[in-house]
Amino acid sequence: MERSLFGTNGVRGIANEELTAELALDLGRTIASLREGIIAVGMDARISSPMLKSAVLAGIMSAGGDAVDVGVAPTPSLQYYVKSTDAKAGVIVTASHNPREYNGIKFVSGDGTEFSREEDAEAERVLLSKKFRRAAWNEVGSVFSDDANRIYVAGILNRVNTDIIAEREYRVVIDCGNGAASFTSPEIARRLNCRTYTINCYPDGRFPARASEPVEENVSELKDVVKAVKADLGVAHDGDADRATFVDEKGNFVSEDVMLALMAKYYVEMHNGGVVVTPVSTSRCVEDAVREAGGEVIYTAVGSPVVAKVMKEKNAVFGGEGNGGLIFPEHLLARDGGMSLAKVLELMAEENKPLSELVKDIPHYVTLKTKVECRDKKRLLEGLRAEFEDANFTDGARIDFEDGWLLIRPSGTEPIARIFAEAKDEKKAKELLEAGIEKVKKILTD
Known part of the structure; x- marks a missing residue:
């Protein structure tokens, strides 16, 4: 093999x-x-x-x-x-x-x-x-x-401030994408006294309503329904509900990195400091938010099992990935879409602010991605190590600059290298991305 x-x-x-x-x-x-x-x-x-x-x-x-x-x-x-x-x-x-x-x-x-x-x-x-x-x-x-779902829902409700959420009587729209969350997320919202509207919350393995991944281009129906019923929050899940993405009360999709930063900040403030663990591919907005709250970010290789392992080793207060996979260690050292829904409602209730207001303080970055052919991963990494001695080589090479960062990461399964570039504006992000592409080509052809 x-x-x-x-x-x-x-x-x-x-x-x-x-x-x-x-x-x-x-x-x-x-x-x-x-x-x-x-x-x-x-x-x-x-x-x-x-x-x-x-x-x-x-x-x-x-x-x-x-x-x-x-x-x-x-x-x-x-x-x-x-x-x-x-x-x-x-x-x-x-x-x-x-x-x-x-x-x-x-x-x-x-x-x-x-x-x-x-x-x-x-x-x-x-x-x-x-x-x-x-x-x-x-x-x-x-x-x-x-009945695992009964035990799971009860476990979530035991870990959130149910009283303050129930007092708010939030209106919540849930898009389960015809997946397994159909049996849990609507129940969580109802048990939290939310007026719950469901779309695509019946299991169907053909995924007739939308593609399973809850990225912005797949949740247009959710955005429309949030606006139509004047909901306070919209949430979408993937097929197995280990991820959750969110729509604010105005019908705007909130990026996964911003939600990770928001919840990481909430947990660091709750614990008066602490460690947050996330992969090297995560937006700098997370580190900015965590540092401002008095916490520390530790970067890992890509993959939620790695994040969870380091969280356990470092006794982290929070962790997650920039794809809607948030990890709440007091509940479970694994990505959890149902817990994400409950904790976002808790944050909204405790701050008594809508989601659009809560995310205003999270720094904005532009992140661009591409991939290039790479048939000699060892040569690429050796070349990057020689040129960028101070880079983070946890998973590929992440080079941080004052106004952005660049990640060059050879794939573990394909003959390609993935390149991520992030900056405060699109012009700078494009410049970093082009520089990354040229650097890979130069190392592999020299």
């Missing part, structure tokens, strides 16, 4: 072509061979998810493991269930925001965090060697069902 089966989000591929029932069966055998005890298994709403989940369950039982089937559940719901019960590990069948023909299988550790890269590597060794446990006929495992 030329490349790893396990990427930053477990195993993914086109369902029944790349990610087959046979592979899912072996992945079930793998997790049961690695972890003794009850294993919780959940899935998103994709058409292929019941097939793959059934195969995973069969694999677990074949290896002598007992499983709990939680049915359709957001990824953070499955993770919270594992953390909060006797389950020793978890498996979630999901491809998150990927197109509808894709699916994925991701492993969860006993503390509710995603498998680390080291744990994924160990799982891949077992999978490829096919050295699975095989139970005797009378020692085959069993499976039972439970």
Whole structure:
């Protein structure tokens, strides 16, 4: 095998072509061979998810493991269930925001965090060697069902100021994108005494209403409905609801980096300081907001499992990625779209300000991205190290300037290098991006 089966989000591929029932069966055998005890298994709403989940369950039982089937559940719901019960590990069948023909299988550790890269590597060794446990006929495992979503919603409500939110009687529009959040986010809002309007909040693995990723170009309906019903807030989720993006009361989409900065600032102020963890690709607006509040930012390699791991090591007060994936460590060391909704409502209620007012104080930056061909990643990184000794080489090379920054990051799976440039205005950001492109080409051709 030329490349790893396990990427930053477990195993993914086109369902029944790349990610087959046979592979899912072996992945079930793998997790049961690695972890003794009850294993919780959940899935998103994709058409292929019941097939793959059934195969995973069969694999677990074949290896002598007992499983709990939680049915359709957001990824953070499955993770919270594992953390909060006797389950020793978890498996979630999901491809998150990927197109509808894709699916994925991701492993969860006993503390509710995603498998680390080291744990994924160990799982891949077992999978490829096919050295699975095989139970005797009378020692085959069993499976039972439970309601992870009920436990998850209760856990969120225990971590927010429900009284002050309920007093405000907010009007909230929720776009679940036909995904797993359909079973949780509307319930969270209703339990917080919100007048709740739902769009696309019924599971449908064809994603008929919009593409699953909740980026601005995909949530025009949400923006329109927020304005039409004069709502206080709009929220959109991806297929497995580990992410949330927001629309303010004026119907304006609030960028994911700005929301990360806003919530990071809120948590640092709440704790009178503290560490915030985020990848090197994150906008500088986060660092500006955190420093102003008296906190410190630590940058990591790209990938939420890495962010969560460093958060645990540094006892961070908050963390997340600039894609709508926010991590609330007091609840769960994983991205959580449902908790994001509840905590944004809490911030609005405690400050008694609309979202548009709250984000006004977050610094504005222009971020541009592109990619260029790169068939010699080692040569590129060596060239960057020689030229930019003071750069941050956590994941690629991030070069910070007084008025912006540049990140050159070779892909781990494709023969390309991704280039990010950010500055206070578009002209400077374009200049940095062009400089990055030229630098990559020069290093690779010299």
